[in-house]
Amino acid sequence: METTKDIRAAELGEFMARCRTSPRPESHLIAILHKAQSLYGYLSNAVMDEVSEAMNIPAAHIWGVATFYHYFNLKPKGKHTIAVCLGTACYVKGAEEVLEAIKEELKIGMGETTQDGLFTLQEARCLGACGLAPVVMIDEKIYGGLTPKKAVDILKAYRKQR
Numbered sequence: 001m002e003t004t005k006d007i008r009a010a011e012l013g014e015f016m017a018r019c020r021t022s023p024r025p026e027s028h029l030i031a032i033l034h035k036a037q038s039l040y041g042y043l044s045n046a047v048m049d050e051v052s053e054a055m056n057i058p059a060a061h062i063w064g065v066a067t068f069y070h071y072f073n074l075k076p077k078g079k080h081t082i083a084v085c086l087g088t089a090c091y092v093k094g095a096e097e098v099l100e101a102i103k104e105e106l107k108i109g110m111g112e113t114t115q116d117g118l119f120t121l122q123e124a125r126c127l128g129a130c131g132l133a134p135v136v137m138i139d140e141k142i143y144g145g146l147t148p149k150k151a152v153d154i155l156k157a158y159r160k161q162r
Helices: 004-020 025-040 045-055 059-068 088-092 095-106 148-161
Strands: 080-085 119-124 136-138 141-143
Touching: 004 025, 004 045, 025 045, 025 059, 045 059, 080 095, 088 095, 095 119, 095 148, 136 148, 141 148
Parallel strands: 080 119
Antiparallel strands: 080 136, 136 141
């Protein structure tokens, strides 16, 4: 019986095989890393080693590309991504206090994921909702006019949805 891991590995392998037929297979590295991340959720060392071997590209080069572009994740992300806006309008209206309440509630720092894998915390410089400041975006949903208590209540509601 084929596992999800086997299916993902096969799909990535097929994608890399198509890329190898190109006159310059190494030029497809970013596309391959995007594909790998979409399949696995992040780029593990094992996946980068697999790409290195299959594409005959040094692992150090792959690591350099993966760490250079902010889009790539080298650690698993939570089910929900929380982006706290720290832009000027949000900051002036109390975003720092909202952020501290979120960090305390989740017991994680910026860029970290909760132990239960539910939340990953990130900062944003501007979410484009300055009129609602301070704001937090969870996945694709914006929450505005936040106080530390409102932010914690929203997180508790997400936890109840589990």
